[in-house]
Amino acid sequence: MTAAATLPPLPAGVLRQAVTDEAAIASNVAALRGVLDVRHLMVVVKADGYGHGLVPAARAALTGGADWLGVADVDEALTLRSAGVMAPVLAWLHGPGSDFPAAAAAGIDLALSSLAQLDAAAKAARAAAGGRAGVQLALDTGLNRNGAPREAWAALFRRAAELEAAGLVRVRGILSHVSNTSEADDLAQLALFREAVGRARGVGLRPELLHLAATAAALTLPPTRLTMVRIGIAAYGLTPFEAGFDDLGASTAGGGPPGAGTDDPFTRLGLTPALTLRAPVVAVRRVAAGEGVSYGYTYRTAGPTSLALIPLGYADGIPRSASNRGVVTVGGVRYPQVGRIAMDQFIIEAGGRDPAVRVGDEAIVFGDPARGAVGVGEWARAAGTIGYEIVTRLGRRVGRTSVGGAA
Ligand SMILES: *Cc1c(COP(=O)(O)O)cnc(C)c1O
Numbered sequence: 001m002t003a004a005a006t007l008p009p010l011p012a013g014v015l016r017q018a019v020t021d022e023a024a025i026a027s028n029v030a031a032l033r034g035v036l037d038v039r040h041l042m043v044v045v046k047a048d049g050y051g052h053g054l055v056p057a058a059r060a061a062l063t064g065g066a067d068w069l070g071v072a073d074v075d076e077a078l079t080l081r082s083a084g085v086m087a088p089v090l091a092w093l094h095g096p097g098s099d100f101p102a103a104a105a106a107g108i109d110l111a112l113s114s115l116a117q118l119d120a121a122a123k124a125a126r127a128a129a130g131g132r133a134g135v136q137l138a139l140d141t142g143l144n145r146n147g148a149p150r151e152a153w154a155a156l157f158r159r160a161a162e163l164e165a166a167g168l169v170r171v172r173g174i175l176s177h178v179s180n181t182s183e184a185d186d187l188a189q190l191a192l193f194r195e196a197v198g199r200a201r202g203v204g205l206r207p208e209l210l211h212l213a214a215t216a217a218a219l220t221l222p223p224t225r226l227t228m229v230r231i232g233i234a235a236y237g238l239t240p241f242e243a244g245f246d247d248l249g250a251s252t253a254g255g256g257p258p259g260a261g262t263d264d265p266f267t268r269l270g271l272t273p274a275l276t277l278r279a280p281v282v283a284v285r286r287v288a289a290g291e292g293v294s295y296g297y298t299y300r301t302a303g304p305t306s307l308a309l310i311p312l313g314y315a316d317g318i319p320r321s322a323s324n325r326g327v328v329t330v331g332g333v334r335y336p337q338v339g340r341i342a343m344d345q346f347i348i349e350a351g352g353r354d355p356a357v358r359v360g361d362e363a364i365v366f367g368d369p370a371r372g373a374v375g376v377g378e379w380a381r382a383a384g385t386i387g388y389e390i391v392t393r394l395g396r397r398v399g400r401t402s403v404g405g406a407a
Helices: 022-036 046-050 054-063 074-082 100-105 115-127 150-165 183-202 215-220 376-383 387-392
Strands: 017-021 040-044 068-071 089-091 109-112 133-138 169-175 209-211 228-231 275-280 283-287 305-310 327-330 333-338 346-349 362-366 399-403
Touching (some): 022 228, 068 074, 074 089, 074 100, 115 150, 115 169, 376 387
Parallel strands (some): 040 228, 068 089
Antiparallel strands (some): 333 346
16 A cells, blocks of 8 residues: 555646545554554544544445544434445534434444433434443533543443343443643543443443543654554644644745654654645736735735746635635745635735746645645644644535545
């Protein structure tokens, strides 16, 4: 398996395109599987596979050796089933009306945070005639977010044991989620988690899947790996760390290959970013010095230059907060994004007396820095956010395609 597929040129007539490299996801997952050395590896494909496409991401993750898929909600899990993805799936975020009967019928595991949810899962199993609902108990160990609070554990474990004895549920796992605040905070959560597992065993539960770590903890705190890790962002070749070092190479004085000389635990893995966002240049114009650019004239040209128009805006997920800070490449050359990013379009300054950028040229907004593209992390820093938000916020107008999938 090659680490990355080659990108075919942007087809004529396509105005905006996000390309997912399934081979990159598969090889990232295979690399993580090797490095993390855990019994079970869940790849998280919620939020449309972190913007990479739910089904392509899931297929690629399974190709790379994932044995579980994770999603936020039941609808996402059912979408996987409708597409023929039959691997074990866990969904963990539910409302009072979430379709547990459909989940039970489709063999989807539910991570449950309350007695009400546990009872609803048992009721769904009863309706599914003979089947047991696969459940995993979601416990809060510090985030105060999803997961049963500590005071509720005893009752939850007792009821789960009763329902298991009654043949209605199978308690396959126990999970929690860490805050990534500090090593000490995460280890405190791990200690609480171990206490919970001991108490669950005390009432007769035998969960085989014990999972606490997402990408950041899995990479930096081996004791949190337990029997399974839930890997999202790294499967897509992106860093979980806010001040990522994944793509500084091109913009750091001194140069060198991306990530060279860094000791970042993510960078050392050498994973491949799997999403490329691109669009054709749709207009190029020469302008004189002192010209204002886009709304509010937040940028004025310093000298005669050329401006090129890219048909992507904040409605497509390009953060307006990155205005005057973004960078894109055309033909492998970096050009600064200038002026306010508008709803549908933004401008890059191509410079030069004889513009090097022409209408129809392919502009790559972000992609794989190892192949000369601007990284997702660079856009994230320009917008004051994290890579997770950049890839998951792409708008509905952006056409999706994938390359490098198994035939
Ligand atoms: C999103 C999510 C993950 C994956 O997190 P990454 O940082 O992307 O690895 C894992 N577990 C839960 C509960 C999540 O919500």
